[in-house]
Amino acid sequence: MSAAVLQLVGVTQQYGEGETSVSALSGVDLTVDKGELVAIMGASGSGKSTLLSIAGGLQKPTSGEVVVEGTYLSTATRRDLAQLRRRSLGFVFQDFNLIPTLTAVENVTLPLELDGFRARVARRAGRDALASVGLEDKLDSYPDDLSGGQQQRVAIARAVVGGRRLILADEPTGALDSVTGEAVMKMIRHRVDQGAAGILVTHEPRHAAWADRIVFLRDGRIIDESQRRGADALLSDAR
Amino acid sequence: MSVRQSLLAILDQGPCYGYQLRAEFDRRTGSTWPLNVGQIYNTLDRLERDGLVEKGDVDEQGHVYWQITDAGSAEVQAWLDAPVERAQGTRDELAIKLAVAATLPGVDLGAVIQRQRSASLRQLQELNRAKYAGSNPDGPEELAWSLVVDSMIFAAEAETRWLDHTEQRLARHPHRTMGLELSTETPKRGRPAKSEASDTEAVVG
Numbered sequence: 001m002s003a004a005v006l007q008l009v010g011v012t013q014q015y016g017e018g019e020t021s022v023s024a025l026s027g028v029d030l031t032v033d034k035g036e037l038v039a040i041m042g043a044s045g046s047g048k049s050t051l052l053s054i055a056g057g058l059q060k061p062t063s064g065e066v067v068v069e070g071t072y073l074s075t076a077t078r079r080d081l082a083q084l085r086r087r088s089l090g091f092v093f094q095d096f097n098l099i100p101t102l103t104a105v106e107n108v109t110l111p112l113e114l115d116g117f118r119a120r121v122a123r124r125a126g127r128d129a130l131a132s133v134g135l136e137d138k139l140d141s142y143p144d145d146l147s148g149g150q151q152q153r154v155a156i157a158r159a160v161v162g163g164r165r166l167i168l169a170d171e172p173t174g175a176l177d178s179v180t181g182e183a184v185m186k187m188i189r190h191r192v193d194q195g196a197a198g199i200l201v202t203h204e205p206r207h208a209a210w211a212d213r214i215v216f217l218r219d220g221r222i223i224d225e226s227q228r229r230g231a232d233a234l235l236s237d238a239r
Numbered sequence: 240m241s242v243r244q245s246l247l248a249i250l251d252q253g254p255c256y257g258y259q260l261r262a263e264f265d266r267r268t269g270s271t272w273p274l275n276v277g278q279i280y281n282t283l284d285r286l287e288r289d290g291l292v293e294k295g296d297v298d299e300q301g302h303v304y305w306q307i308t309d310a311g312s313a314e315v316q317a318w319l320d321a322p323v324e325r326a327q328g329t330r331d332e333l334a335i336k337l338a339v340a341a342t343l344p345g346v347d348l349g350a351v352i353q354r355q356r357s358a359s360l361r362q363l364q365e366l367n368r369a370k371y372a373g374s375n376p377d378g379p380e381e382l383a384w385s386l387v388v389d390s391m392i393f394a395a396e397a398e399t400r401w402l403d404h405t406e407q408r409l410a411r412h413p414h415r416t417m418g419l420e421l422s423t424e425t426p427k428r429g430r431p432a433k434s435e436a437s438d439t440e441a442v443v444g
Contacts (some may be wrong), residue, residue, distance in 0.1 A: 043407065186371060205399035206392055209363030210371075216353070224353050 005197035011064035039211035046217040090159025094174035098143040105139040129157035149180035167198035256302035269384020342419035
């Protein structure tokens with residue numbers, strides 16, 4: 001059985017039609033296995049964020065297939081997608097995206113509660129997730145009372161709470177100083193090493209280097225995946 | 240130069256014998272700059288000649304303890320107070336390679352850059368992994384070592400960023416290179432050819 005948590009097969013995303021159409025992604029193939037962190041790099045407008053939205057089912061590609069833990073997103077209903085996002089996927093954003101009126105543990109358990117977990121069960125899972133990012137003493141703190149690094153750790157806890165296995169991180173260190181950013185990256189690395197899978201979009205080479213593989217996008221195409229296949233073969237593909 | 244100053248700075252903390260000095264240097268730099276004991280003794284001899292250290296007590300095992308002089312302590316302070324002067328990097332091998340490659344018609348400079356970037360990132364990955372594997376991240380020795388590794392990480396990152404920048408600059412040129420063909424003007428032996436611009440200036444002047 002394949003260990004793939006996420007598969008993108010021939011994913012193409014076009015905006016607009018006819019002569020004015022723009023391809024944000026063109027025939028992207030990407031597989032992320034359990035225990036694997038893949039970094040996506042590329043200049044602004046290369047398609048990094050589009051790729052992440054499509055991988056997370058937030059956006060349907062023009063063509064191609066996305067498979068998350070065996071679920072084919074093209075044929076999934078909206079309800080299936082919502083459930084997938086609640087149960088399988090965890091997003092980590094640059095600006096944390098925590099709900100300011102909820103405590104740390106409430107932020108983390110929200111997806112579980114939306115999914116119908118009993119409050120006590122959800123709280124226990126939330127407490128475990130926060131403990132795993134070193135915030136067991138901040139359960140009842142509000143986001144405004146936490147530092148940027150702590151808020152991002154809450155977001156990581158939210159991304160991995162329950163049985164979530166796919167972390168999708170969009171510039172997770174962008175709003176943090178370099179030392180805090182490194183600590184956040186170590187945390188994501190650690191979670192992946194424990195059996196999750198992750199995609200990391202970043203423009204910081206230092207942080208991308210925490211990944212097992214680094215994939216480069218240019219004009220919506222993967223131009224170099226040399227860490228998976230032979231460098232020369234890939235560079236000739238790009239031409 | 241920094242080995243000499245570093246050993247002196249360690250001796251400023253108290254007398255040490257040769258092997259001990261090497262061990263102290265190692266644990267403060269995460270063994271990233273291995274020294275053999277011969278280098279240590281050579282350096283100590285020179286420091287003694289310059290009046291910065293002197294031989295002190297000898298223990299039962301015959302270890303000679305070296306101690307710092309007042310002049311040595313003053314030198315340590317001067318070293319810590321002064322910035323390190325970096326040599327100008329105009330002869331960087333990679334910069335020269337890319338500069339030349341950018342002028343060669345038919346060379347896919349994008350591919351050259353991408354290969355280099357992959358190599359730099361692979362080096363970054365190895366450095367990160369080395370750092371991640373540290374046993375006691377909060378210990379002083381681990382901290383000292385990670386400072387050295389960090390300097391390598393940031394240097395590798397700077398190279399990657401510079402490659403990104405180079406790629407973007409070249410993307411403004413068709414085919415990503417500037418295609419400089421061999422000049423028909425051959426320089427005269429023994430001195431460079433005058434450029435047209437300087438000729439014109441000479442006439443105007």
